[in-house]
Structures are given as structure tokens and as C-alpha cells.
Amino acid sequence: MSWNTFSQLSSPSVKYGLTPDALTQTASSFESVTYPTSLTYNNHVNITGLLPYTTYYYLPQNSNATTPYSFTTARLAGDSTPFTMGVVVDMGTFGVLGLSDHVGSGAANPLRVNEQTTVTAITQKLNDYEFMVHAGDIAYADYWLKEEIGGYLPNTTTQGPLLYEQILNAFYDEVAPITAAKAYMVNPGNHEANCDNGGTTNKTSGQVYTDSICPMGQTNFTGYINHWRMPSTVSGGLGNMWFSYDYGMVHFVHIDTKTDLGNGLVGPDEGDPEHGGPFGAPNQQINWLKNDLASVNKTVTPWIVVFGHRGWYLSSPKNACTNCQTAFEQLFWQYDVDLYINGHAHFYERTAPIYKGVVDPNGLNNPNATLYITNG
Numbered sequence: 001m002s003w004n005t006f007s008q009l010s011s012p013s014v015k016y017g018l019t020p021d022a023l024t025q026t027a028s029s030f031e032s033v034t035y036p037t038s039l040t041y042n043n044h045v046n047i048t049g050l051l052p053y054t055t056y057y058y059l060p061q062n063s064n065a066t067t068p069y070s071f072t073t074a075r076l077a078g079d080s081t082p083f084t085m086g087v088v089v090d091m092g093t094f095g096v097l098g099l100s101d102h103v104g105s106g107a108a109n110p111l112r113v114n115e116q117t118t119v120t121a122i123t124q125k126l127n128d129y130e131f132m133v134h135a136g137d138i139a140y141a142d143y144w145l146k147e148e149i150g151g152y153l154p155n156t157t158t159q160g161p162l163l164y165e166q167i168l169n170a171f172y173d174e175v176a177p178i179t180a181a182k183a184y185m186v187n188p189g190n191h192e193a194n195c196d197n198g199g200t201t202n203k204t205s206g207q208v209y210t211d212s213i214c215p216m217g218q219t220n221f222t223g224y225i226n227h228w229r230m231p232s233t234v235s236g237g238l239g240n241m242w243f244s245y246d247y248g249m250v251h252f253v254h255i256d257t258k259t260d261l262g263n264g265l266v267g268p269d270e271g272d273p274e275h276g277g278p279f280g281a282p283n284q285q286i287n288w289l290k291n292d293l294a295s296v297n298k299t300v301t302p303w304i305v306v307f308g309h310r311g312w313y314l315s316s317p318k319n320a321c322t323n324c325q326t327a328f329e330q331l332f333w334q335y336d337v338d339l340y341i342n343g344h345a346h347f348y349e350r351t352a353p354i355y356k357g358v359v360d361p362n363g364l365n366n367p368n369a370t371l372y373i374t375n376g
């Protein structure tokens with residue numbers, strides 16, 4: 001359980017139970033963390049010993065929530081019941097600080113009348129999926145300067161760090177109906193890296209902005225690291241960067257395609273000043289991935305699905321992460337990864353099962369190669 005408060009909590013606590021009027025159990029921690037420029041404290045409590053696929057009711061203490069929320073725990077590994085997950089990528093914030101029905105100069109594709117935002121759609125479809133994956137590029141808080149330069153937001157240059165945090169908080173509020181009810185599993189994307197959106201130029205004034213404008217707290221995935229808690233401790237992964245978990249018949253793996261690729265390969269934006277990390281030792285992620293995939297018991301979880309922000313089989317070559325392919329594809333083949341889902345390219349595309357550019361002759365009839373989906 002994670003929730004934010006404006007002041008630090010000495011011991012974040014969650015009351016929970018099997019009915020909304022009997023929150024008889026309490027879990028607590030000492031984890032109420034913040035970072036420079038943050039407007040809030042991120043409280044995290046790990047609840048253990050829950051029954052599988054069971055609905056619980058819960059109420060964070062010292063928050064403004066008064067009505068218990070509910071969520072359903074994960075299916076046991078090996079549960080053969082079909083299930084549906086939701087997957088979004090590159091979603092961003094909607095509303096006054098983000099995408100809306102008007103745009104500034106240099107931008108395009110505003111919402112048209114009666115068009116629904118993605119977050120509205122997935123909120124309305126809450127009962128149609130069991131958990132949500134957001135494979136990177138989460139809130140787009142690093143768009144604050146582009147929005148301002150384009151005239152979408154008023155001149156707030158001197159308040160840039162504040163605006164960045166306000167966009168983050170607007171996003172977290174916006175997705176709260178989802179995150180309060182479902183596990184929301186994340187990957188690091190480039191828009192989590194820092195505050196300058198990979199470099200921003202004011203085409204009118206010619207002024208070029210780089211990550212030198214980013215204050216401490218808005219570099220190197222700091223907000224992302226503080227806000228979320230992924231199951232890396234139990235899976236031997238690292239923070240919110242790489243980790244795995246089982247759900248029903250699937251072993252799910254989340255990888256970091258932005259930093260820490262391993263084998264001397266650097267992140268896909270090498271030379272870009274927004275490049276962050278590394279977060280682990282050399283080859284830590286790739287060694288972990290190999291061990292994680294090798295330890296899958298395919299009689300329990302016969303399917304392996306991997307999520308990463310960036311992919312490599314794309315009809316738009318500029319979006320392809322060739323270093324990611326060099327780092328990961330051979331392991332996918334060796335350990336029979338069924339499906340890889342990425343975002344970043346902002347269009348939908350999928351491949352046949354394919355390995356090193358060659359389509360698997362088995363097609364969808366139990367191929368050894370991995371099928372790739374780029375989620376729009």
C-alpha cells in the first residue's frame with residue numbers, strides 16, 4: 001500500500017480486513033519518504049500473509065480517506081483460470097496541467113468533443129481487468145517546460161520545479177481510482193528520468209534547455225524511485241527498475257530498458273544528457289534476468305511475459321532500441337519468453353514470433369521465438 005501525505009508520518013499504518021466494517025488488522029512501517037522539491041511524503045506499507053485472490057478492504061491511517069477502499073489479491077501461481085490484465089504505456093496527465101481540449105503552439109491532436117481520455121476509459125473498465133501495467137512514461141511531468149514554451153501553461157519558468165511536482169501529483173490523483181483498487185505495476189521510461197524531457201528548445205527565443213536546469217530531486221528517476229514500490233525484494237530485482245512476479249499461469253518480468261542493460265551496453269539514449277543510472281553493479285540486471293528466467297517452473301507458470309519501456313521490432317527504426325535487442329533478445333530465445341510488450345513509439349504494432357529478424361516457422365503453434373507487441 002502506498003499513499004501520499006503532506007507531512008511525514010512517523011509510522012505509516014493501514015487498517016484492513018475482509019469486510020468494510022471490520023478492519024481488524026493493522027500493518028505499519030517506518031517508510032515515509034520524500035526528496036528535494038517533492039510536495040508530499042510517500043508512505044509505503046508492505047502487507048503480508050494475505051489470502052490469494054481474495055477481496056480485502058483497507059483504509060490508510062492519517063490520510064483524508066474515510067471510506068474503506070478494496071482490492072483483490074493476486075491469483076496463486078499455477079491458478080489456471082483465464083484472466084485479463086490492463087496495459088498502458090506513455091499515458092501522461094490529463095486535465096489543466098496536461099492533455100486537454102486545447103493545445104499551445106507547436107503541439108497537435110487535442111482531445112475533440114466527446115473524446116474520452118485513456119485514463120477515463122480504463123477507470124470505467126475497472127472491472128474488466130485484474131491488475132494494470134504501466135510500462136513507462138507515466139506522468140510526463142517533464143513536459144512542464146514544453147507546455148509553458150508553447151503557451152499552454154502561463155509563464156512559470158521560475159516555478160518550474162513546483163510545476164513538475166504539481167503535474168506528478170495531478171497524475172497520481174487522476175489514477176487514484178485505479179491504483180486504489182488494483183495493483184499498478186510500472187517500468188522506468190525516459191519521461192521518468194528528469195525534468196528536461198531530453199532537452200527542450202524554445203524555437204522563438206532559440207534558448208536551449210538541458211538537464212542542467214533540473215534541480216536535485218528532478219534528476220535520475222528520483223520521483224519514480226520514491227513514489228512506487230514494486231516486488232523487487234522478493235524477486236531479487238532492484239527497486240522499481242527490474243523485478244518479477246507470478247500471477248496465475250504467467251511469470252511476469254519487468255525490465256529496465258533505459259539504464260543498466262549490461263555487457264557494456266549503455267542505455268538507449270547514450271550521449272543524451274538525461275541518461276540516468278546505472279542503478280546496479282555492471283551486468284547486475286542481465287545476470288538477474290538470466291537467473292530469473294532460468295528458475296521459472298514452466299509446469300506451474302507455462303507462460304512468460306516481459307514488459308519493458310522500449311522495444312526493437314518496430315517499423316519506425318528511429319524508435320527501435322538496438323542495444324536492448326543485443327542485451328535481451330538471446331535470453332528471451334533461450335528461456336522461451338512468449339510475449340514482450342513495450343511502448344515508447346506511440347503507435348500500436350505487433351509481430352509474428354520472431355528471433356534475430358527471422359520469423360519462427362511454427363508461427364503461433366507453440367513457437368520458441370517471442371511475439372512482440374508495441375502498445376500505443
Ligand SMILES: [Fe+2]
Pocket residue numbers: 090136137189190191309343344345
Ligand atoms: Fe518513452
